[in-house]
Amino acid sequence: MMSDDHSEGAAAAADGMSSSPMGGGKETALGSEIQAKIGQHLRAMYDDVVRQGVPDRFMDLLSKLDKADTPSGEGGGRK
Amino acid sequence: MSRFDPTLRDEIIAAIPNLRAFAISLSGSVDRADDLVQETLLRAFANISSFRPGTNLPAWLFTILRNLFRSEYRKRRREVPDSDGAFAATLTSNPDQNTHLDFEDFRAALDQLPPDQREALVLVGASGFSYEEAADICQCAVGTIKSRVNRARKRLGEMLALDDVSDFGPDKTTRAVLAAERT
Numbered sequence: 001m002m003s004d005d006h007s008e009g010a011a012a013a014a015d016g017m018s019s020s021p022m023g024g025g026k027e028t029a030l031g032s033e034i035q036a037k038i039g040q041h042l043r044a045m046y047d048d049v050v051r052q053g054v055p056d057r058f059m060d061l062l063s064k065l066d067k068a069d070t071p072s073g074e075g076g077g078r079k
Numbered sequence: 080m081s082r083f084d085p086t087l088r089d090e091i092i093a094a095i096p097n098l099r100a101f102a103i104s105l106s107g108s109v110d111r112a113d114d115l116v117q118e119t120l121l122r123a124f125a126n127i128s129s130f131r132p133g134t135n136l137p138a139w140l141f142t143i144l145r146n147l148f149r150s151e152y153r154k155r156r157r158e159v160p161d162s163d164g165a166f167a168a169t170l171t172s173n174p175d176q177n178t179h180l181d182f183e184d185f186r187a188a189l190d191q192l193p194p195d196q197r198e199a200l201v202l203v204g205a206s207g208f209s210y211e212e213a214a215d216i217c218q219c220a221v222g223t224i225k226s227r228v229n230r231a232r233k234r235l236g237e238m239l240a241l242d243d244v245s246d247f248g249p250d251k252t253t254r255a256v257l258a259a260e261r262t
Contacts, residue, residue: 031236031240034235034236034239034240035232035236037181037185037239038185038204038232038235038236038239039204041181041182041185042185042189042200042201042204042205043204043205044182045100045182045185045186045205046100046104046201046205046206047100047205049096049099049100049103050096050097050099050100051096052096052099053096054092054095054096055099055113057113057117058092058095058116058117058120059092061117061120061121062088062091062092062120065120065121065124066088
């Protein structure tokens with residue numbers, strides 16, 4: 001869900017940004033422009049981190065966890 | 080043979096970039112965020128039997144990360160302010176000067192939000208979670224999440240409206256699209 005329809009989720013969030021689901025009263029045009037900009041900046045920041053992918057330390061960690069999880073434990077016969 | 084379903088393992092790996100982005104927004108520090116993600120992965124693997132296959136894995140992982148942050152990291156949160164900003168430290172691109180200034184203003188404003196509001200805004204506005212999913216992750220009512228997101232948007236809007244509006248607003252094409260969407 002996170003990786004595949006991220007843009008879809010982002011689009012839905014963008015709709016939320018401009019239509020202010022709970023806001024009640026009408027926003028000014030200026031207000032909605034700023035809200036749109038807020039949405040863009042928020043996602044730009046977030047996506048910049050997401051685009052960095054998975055740092056090596058986490059792949060290493062997962063490999064260790066997999067090995068530690070084998071019945072014969074460390075070093076020994078994995079699979 | 081690992082007890083971890085390879086598919087589940089792949090899904091956990093796929094969620095890591097999003098977990099990092101969320102953790103940075105919570106902790107305000109890239110290093111602390113990565114420690115938080117690491118602890119989250121350890122907890123997730125240790126408690127993988129409590130995850131029900133077919134349910135929302137990203138939401139489950141986000142919940143673990145948020146709980147860890149609340150229990151272990153909250154006291155330390157932002158006690159050492161990152162003068163350059165956590166997100167700035169992660170920037171890989173070089174935005175042009177105007178965009179960069181916009182960004183600076185935005186980051187500064189985001190940092191001033193109360194943690195509950197910032198967290199709700201990021202989950203809904205950037206992570207792509209629904210209000211319902213965000214409410215599950217934050218263990219509060221859907222209405223509470225909606226209220227926090229709206230307060231966050233309102234407050235950011237107020238802070239950013241003080242800036243030069245002509246520089247801040249979208250270009251004419253975007254304005255037209257926005258205007259069309261509003262009708």
